[in-house]
Amino acid sequence: MTVVPPPRTLPDEMALLLPSTAPDLWRAAVERAAHLLAPSWQEHPSLDLTALSFLLLMWSAEREQSPASLSAEAVAEELSVQGEQPQELRDLSRRIEAAATDAGVLGRGYGPGTLDPLWADLSCWSEASDDEAEGHPPALWAAVGRLRDVISGLTEAALRHASPPHPSLGTWTVSVSHRVRVVSPAAILSITCTTCGSREGGELHIDGPAVAFVCTHGHDTTTRRLEVQRVRNALAHAGLPAGADVSVEGDLHVTHRDCHAQSDPRHLSRFTAAVLA
Ligand SMILES: [Zn+2]
Numbered sequence: 001m002t003v004v005p006p007p008r009t010l011p012d013e014m015a016l017l018l019p020s021t022a023p024d025l026w027r028a029a030v031e032r033a034a035h036l037l038a039p040s041w042q043e044h045p046s047l048d049l050t051a052l053s054f055l056l057l058m059w060s061a062e063r064e065q066s067p068a069s070l071s072a073e074a075v076a077e078e079l080s081v082q083g084e085q086p087q088e089l090r091d092l093s094r095r096i097e098a099a100a101t102d103a104g105v106l107g108r109g110y111g112p113g114t115l116d117p118l119w120a121d122l123s124c125w126s127e128a129s130d131d132e133a134e135g136h137p138p139a140l141w142a143a144v145g146r147l148r149d150v151i152s153g154l155t156e157a158a159l160r161h162a163s164p165p166h167p168s169l170g171t172w173t174v175s176v177s178h179r180v181r182v183v184s185p186a187a188i189l190s191i192t193c194t195t196c197g198s199r200e201g202g203e204l205h206i207d208g209p210a211v212a213f214v215c216t217h218g219h220d221t222t223t224r225r226l227e228v229q230r231v232r233n234a235l236a237h238a239g240l241p242a243g244a245d246v247s248v249e250g251d252l253h254v255t256h257r258d259c260h261a262q263s264d265p266r267h268l269s270r271f272t273a274a275v276l277a
């Protein structure tokens with residue numbers, strides 16, 4: 001049976017950016033960014049919600065205005081004057097980082113519920129492969145150009161026709177009766193409690209962008225091996241609903257970060273087909 005995981009919706013993407021401990025200013029920036037992207041979302045489901053949220057946070061700090069009061073026209077104007085030379089984009093990153101650190105949105109470390117990992121994904125050069133000396137420029141750079149295209153024709157009058165989107169539930173729990181296993185084409189690893197070594201039974205606690213494994217003794221283990229989108233994908237392939245509390249009988253198979261986000265864990269390779277079928 002072929003399972004097609006549901007598309008990423010704007011409310012789901014918002015929830016991914018909103019850990020329960022998120023500062024109010026960040027929440028306001030995400031809500032405004034989602035409203036600005038709502039009219040174009042069906043046509044261009046964009047992964048630029050994170051970039052626009054950080055940009056709005058910065059403009060709102062620099063202009064001493066709330067994110068909600070930044071008009072579509074003002075945002076389009078800011079995007080149109082932003083240069084795209086590497087030096088100008090590096091300056092942009094520095095302004096965002098300064099504003100977000102001042103606001104307490106960044107600089108809180110890499111623990112569960114912090115936004116620093118999201119910013120790192122957006123603003124860091126990614127590793128070079130052998131034939132590229134420089135690596136890939138930060139995702140933020142390309143996002144600026146795409147956002148300019150999407151927002152340039154947008155007006156407040158048009159926005160008033162669309163009610164602001166609300167985030168999906170950001171905090172939910174998956175209880176698993178057996179193991180949580182991370183599947184890659186050549187290996188299957190069980191998530192193990194870093195305190196007591198337990199891996200039979202337990203829960204995944206999802207909070208915004210973070211997933212923690214909580215063992216049957218109640219110890220928390222946070223691991224970058226588990227991502228919310230992949231837990232959602234795993235549930236879809238297991239025929240279960242995602243985004244609210246759910247129980248899994250047996251094992252939950254989550255694909256590894258290096259695999260395509262929507263792939264079926266059972267069909268990554270002949271090995272996974274043989275072991276998991
Ligand atoms: Zn434990």
Ligand SMILES: [Zn+2]
Pocket residue numbers: 178200
């Ligand atoms: Zn067992």
